[in-house]
Amino acid sequence: MSEPLDLIFRAPRVITGAGEVARCIGIRDGRIVAIEPLDSVLEAKETIQLGDDEVLMPGLVDTHVHVNEPGRTEWEGFASATRAAAAGGVTTIVDMPLNSIPATVDVSALEIKQKVAADQAYVDVGFWGGAIPGNVPELRALHDAGVFGFKCFLLHSGVDEFPPLDAQELEIALREVASFGALMIVHAEDAHSIDRAPSPNGERYSDFLASRPRGAENLAIAEVIELARWTNCRVHILHLSSSDALPMIASARNDGVRLTVETCPHYLSFVAEGIRAGATQFKCCPPIREASNRELLWQGLADGVIDCIVSDHSPCTEELKRFDIGDFGVAWGGIASLQLGLPAIWTEARRRGHSLLEVVAWMAENPAKQVGFTTKGHIALGYAADFAVFAPDEAFVVDASRLQHKNPISAYDGLPLAGVVRSTWLAGTRIDIDEAPRGRLLTRGTA
Known part of the structure; x- marks a missing residue:
């Protein structure tokens, strides 16, 4: 090249489309412009030489993050959430439309959130956007304003300002979303099944688990599949926890239903049998299930039935977790894990013989593809120079008080991770959380 590049990485281990290889990666103006042999004569203003114990990976893409600002900023905020993302190798997040006030269910609410986020984002x-009863006329305008799709619930969301859709409302929303080629993402648990389940009140995790049965998740997913089939809408199942649903998901895809599926680090790391009484930091909905279920979720990933792993980072204050009484029935349901997803998954993945190549597919490539990013999730020519430098063989013990999340609560606290x-x-610049944030606000088609 005629002029020196801005930056070169010389790395014995790089995750690319060719596998894990030794490469020299050249960057100019925030983009990857050269991928050459390690001993290439490329020149740059700055050269980063990685060690044999380090892997250059594409920055992770987390499409399921509850930032909660404005309105519930004491739970989390754009500054703290994006610092946590950066600390965990995540370079792009997509914020959920609820738990903030106002919820992102019209263009004015989106603009409020964008204005708040603009000067705080480190990634x-x-x-x-959100789909709730009565806002179908708002969906096209939100789509045109650049949201990446629409989230809906089939049961109470946990906050009153984001009510659920019934079956008829969901079909109407799916037909509208399909009409302009957008994506609907669904929290799939059946409200009637859960209304008839036992009460979750008390300290025993087994009682909480019984209150959110697999059947409720399975029934809702079956309904979503049929509605997606009838409407030809592209649909994504959020935070799959019931392995029972895997065969019907695979069958629907074989039939041509336009369906993708995610799961989360907590469903792949923890098991119901290991959750002690009163440990409400493990409460989430749908719940963490049994060890046998966890292994079948891992098999679903290996088989390609589950597409991606994202955090469902859903933090809150210590008071809302009700550690004072340890009651799973009244504690807020959500696990904060944005900073820890990569080591949590790598710890469990390598135990089962999976490679970093697979982890990158699940946590960068496939989430980017799901939302339509065309320059993220890969180390490839023309792509954004978004990277994580990862030391896969170095270990640490999680200390919740040292995480970048706003509240020092973590189901992973005290856990050794690899x-x-x-x-x-x-974009070719190292993120320094002690400096001014440089992250961009993305709209559909801009990344």
Whole structure:
């Protein structure tokens, strides 16, 4: 090249489309412009030489993050959430439309959220819109304003300002979303099944688990599949926890239903049998299930039935977790894990013989593809120079008080994990959380 590049990584281990290989990666103006042999004569203003114990990976893409700002900023906020993302090797997040006030269910609410986020983002941030009863006329305008799709619930969401859709309302919303080629993402648990389940009140996790039975998840997913079939809408199942649903998901795809599926680190890391009484930091909906279920979820990933792994980062204050009484019935349901997803998954994946190549597919490539990013999730020519430098053989013990999340609550607290993120790079610049944030606000088609 005629002029020196801005930056070169010389790395013995790089995750690319060719596998894990030794490469020299050249960056100019925030994009990857050269991928050459390690001993290439490329020149740059700055050269980063990685060690044999480090892997250059594409920055992770987390499409399921509850930032909660404005309105519930004491739970989390754009500054703290994006610092946590950067510390965990995540370079792009997509923010969920609920738990903030106002919820992102019309263009004015989206604009409020974008204005709040604009000067606080350490990583790139996109936004989901919401589908609730009565806002179908708002969906096209939100789509045109750049949201990446629409989220809906089939039961109470946990906050009154984001009510659920019934079956008829969901079909109407799916037909509208299909008419302009957008994506609907669904929290799939059946409200009637859960209304008839036992009460979750008390300290015993087994009682909480019984209150959110697999059948409720399975029934809702079956309904979503049939509605997607009838409407030809592209649909994504959020945070799959019931392995029972895997065969019908695979069958629907074989039939041509336009369906993708995610799961989360907590469903792949923890088991119901290991959750002690009163440990409400493990409460989430749908719930963490049994060990046998966890292994079948891992098999679903291996088989390609589950497409991606995202955090469902849903933090809250210590008071809302009700550690004072340890009651699963009244504690807020959500697990904060944005900073820890990569080491949590790598710890469990390598135990089962999976490679970093697979982890990158699940946590970067496939989430980026799901939302339509065309320059993220890969180390490839023309792509954004978004990277995580990862030391897969280094270990650490999680200390919740040292995480970048706003509240020091973590189901992973005290857990030994494998893999340390040593640095995170956004558009060719190392993210320094002590400096001014440089993340962009993304709209559909801009990344």
